[in-house]
Every structure is written in structure tokens, then in C-alpha cells.
Amino acid sequence: MVLLQVLNSDNNISMVLFFGTIGMLALTIGLIVFISFHQRRVIRYQQQLQRMEQDQQKTLLNASIRLQEEERQRIAADLHDDAGPLLATARLYLNENFVNLDKTTQLQSIYNAKQIIDDTIQLIRNISHSLMPPTLKNFGLESAVNDLFQKISGSGSMNASCRFHDYRERLKVENELIIFRVIQELVNNILKHSNASFIHLTQNTSGSKFFIRIHHDGRGLTQTDFEKLNKSNVGLGLKNIQSRLKVLQGKIFFEKDMSQTYYKVTIELVKEEDTTKAAG
């Protein structure tokens, strides 16, 4: 009715007033609606990102928990299957009837029991070394990696070599352990899956960055494969690498060499002194 009244009236001012007011109001309401929807969309998007991040964290956490359980099972199996029977056998040699036997048999029994106990000691030492390599703790990453690679080379099926170019001072012991575990896992993967004939590890620093590169000539992973495996349910070891590196705020890249014949894995870390300096 107001519209009719305005349109019928010849008054130009009324027209301006009417359409001006309606126009302004429409603009305002449009703006408000746009802003609310825009903001809502942005927040939804943020929430989605957050959820994805949380999911990723959860998978990593699950992987590390599962890995820990597997490790425990392995230790339990080692102790139960190897150390248990050995000690039981030693006990058999040293039973109560022992005193009634003649001298030679007694000596033989003692000798056998001693042999078995020696074996057990060696076995337990091996288990403890595989849990925490003493060279790493006492002599640092370089020696531990050297040790590991010598053992691999010693088996004869693969040529493993490593070279540390810039490792004058040791990193923090716990960080070295993490790096060593990552290297161990990577080397393990190479041994298990890649069918490679050589592994070569080099260490370098550049500014505040600490690099470790591993080359091998077998079947390897590229970054896309790594990310795919990381999101899927398989690839427990890779997830473990990822979560370990997260602790050090390090990065890992899987790629093919320039010549397309070798696979290359690069681990990039920030040196500890610099992070503390930056934080300070």
C-alpha cells in the first residue's frame, strides 16, 4: 500500500526516500547475512582441519603404543623361549641327586651347567644390547651407527657403509637415541622390503640443520607412498618414525635420486643448541 502511495505520488522526494531506504536496508541485511555465513564457513573449515589433525595424532599415538606392545612381546618371547629353557636345563644338571653321583659325572654336570649359564649370560647380554646399544650411550651416534652397519656388512649379503662428515660434538643422549631408532627402523625396512645390495649413510650439517641421508639401490618409497602409508592402517614402522621425529621437530623426505636408480631418505633436524638459543 505504501508502495502504491509512493508510486502514485508525483513527488520525486518520496521516491528517493522510499527506494533509498529500501536499498540501504537491503544492503545492510545482505552484508550482515554474508558476514555471518562467511564466518560460519571459515569456522567449520577450521574445525574440520583441527579434527583431521587430531585424527592424525591419534593414529600416530596408536601406532607407537602398538609398537611398544610388540616390542614387549618380543622381549617376553626372547626371555621365555630362550633364557627360560636354558636355565631350566642348567637346573636339571644341578639337581639334588647331584651329591650321590661319582666324581667324573659331577664334574661333567658342572661343566655342562657352566656352559649353559654362559650361553644364558650371552643371550641376556644380546637382548639388553638390542634394547639399548651400549655404544650409543658411551660413544655416540657415529659409533653406534658404525657398529650397526658393520654387523649388516658382516652378514655378507649387503654392503653397508656410513660416513659422518660433521659430527664433532655429540647431540643430547636422548635425541641421539631417537635418531638411532629412526635409522634402525629405516635400515630394517630396507633389509626387509627393498632387496637392496648396498646402503650408504651420510651425515652432514648445514647452518643449524643436521642432515642424515640414506641411499640404497633396492625398491624404495617416495614421499607420496610414505604419506599414503602413513594415513593407512599398515606401515606401523613408518608411523613410528613419524612420531619419533615429531618429538625432535624433525622432517623426513623419501625420494628417488636424480639418476632415478637410487632411493634416498633424508632426515632433517634442528640442532639442539640452536633451538634452545631461539627459545631463549
Next chain:
Amino acid sequence: MGSPFSKRIVVIVSAAVLIILIFTFLRSNKEGFDSVTASVESISLISLSLVYFYEQISKPQSTFIYSSPNFWIVIALMVYMSSTLFLFIISNNLSVKEMKKYWAINNISGIIANIIFCIAFLVNRFVSRSPIFEKPYEDVLENP
């Protein structure tokens, strides 16, 4: 208000508007409705509301904008000011009879603005009652 840039804009605009308003008020004949003052006020409030919206869009937030009472207050101001802007601008050219006829616009937008103000208060009450803002119960009983 977040960034120093918008803070500066708000201060400059407010100061300029205040000066213009005082100046026009002193020069006007002080009879009837003062069109210029009201229009300048409308335009300045609309621009300040736009600055507020710009700020809201440009900085990332975790809560929805319509759960904040400030948003509703700004909407109320903006709706009122934009719907009465043209009325104020051309009120000098209207006769008393026309003025009476069209003054309904002002009244209606006033009512709408007040309703939106009510929403702002309700939102405020609702927000402050959400569990995050609630005080936890004391562990110790004062009068055992």
C-alpha cells in the same frame, strides 16, 4: 578492536565526526530537525560498523560471530542508521505534513533496532551462563 590500523581509523573518524557535529550544531538555527547533524552521525556510525565487520572477518575466531552480543548491538545500530539515513538527508526538503507522514520510518526502524538490542542482551545472558564461564563449586563448605 584488534589491529592498530583500525584503532587509528576509529579514533580519527570519531574525532572528525564530533568536530563536525559541534560545528554544525553551533551554526544551526536550533529550530526543528537538524538534517546535517543526523546524517553525519548516521554515516559515521555506519562506517564504524563496517570497520567492526571488517575486523571480525579478517581475524580468525573460534566462536560464531552471532554468539557475541557486540555483533547484535552493531547490527541494531546499522539497521537503524541505514534505514533512517535517507530520511535524515532529505528531511530538510520535506514539508511538515510530509515529515509527519514519513516519520513512521524512523519509528519502525527504532522499534526494530530495540528488538535487536533485546536479542543482544539475551545472547549475553545465554553466553555468560554457558559452563565455561560458570564458577566452579568451592571445595570447602563455609557453614558446615
